[in-house]
Amino acid sequence: MTSDPRHILVTGSTRGIGAAIVATLAERGARVIGHGRTDGGGVLGADLSRPGEADRLWDRALARLGGRIDVLVNNAGVFEALPVDAEPEAWRAGWANTLQINLQAAADLSRRAVLHFQDTGGGRIVNIASRAAYRGDSPQHWHYAASKAGLIGMSKSIARGYAGQGILCFAICPGFVMTGMADDYVASRGGDKLLADIPLGRVADPAEVASAAAYLALEAPASMTGAVLDINGASYVR
């Protein structure tokens, strides 16, 4: 691409949407470091369910990328069912784990990114949220929807707070994205009713989300900061 490739950290890149984002960014010439729960396969390991791991990941990624990161993509996330009649302790633990991985770790990384970008003269953050942030989710996923709504609020705050310093922040809200074995995926998202709810007639491909993420990471005009892009086949039109 250019003689000055963008340096990018993508979390949760071992599979699914994150793997597609890394592949797309690399095709476009970026210097990308990926992340997963554990070291190996070319990614930096950090278990984001553990407080403090996000900061450690940032430090390691920065070292690996020669002391400069231009773009942070917060993609890692979990989608775990938590029934309303769970025991109180399990209920609270489920909420804490989802909020820690989906929101707190993204906040910790974003904080480090903003502080770094203030030194380097600017940068971008792309947060992978969810349609659930706006539409809500199933009765077993209050915590997931809440974590993604929190990510949107955080993204807009960063966009508004630091635009004047060249720090841009965007979010993407995918609907259903086929990231696993088709049958398992459809079953986990509500079975046959899933497709009936999508005017496009199919779930999204990870490459479609990756295309939008790469656009926001590399090309989107600065005036777009704070934007939230929907990728859901018109299953939820705001």
Ligand code: NAD
């Ligand atoms: P996935 O389960 O295929 O991959 C999740 C990634 O996050 C993996 O790389 C995994 O290692 C990482 N991760 C999970 N828990 C972690 C932890 N404790 N520590 C470190 N890493 C951890 O998920 P996906 O479907 O590709 O989703 C990626 C993002 O897109 C998530 O934030 C998800 O909420 C969001 N999203 C997905 C869909 C969908 O239908 N697939 C829809 C809307 C939003």
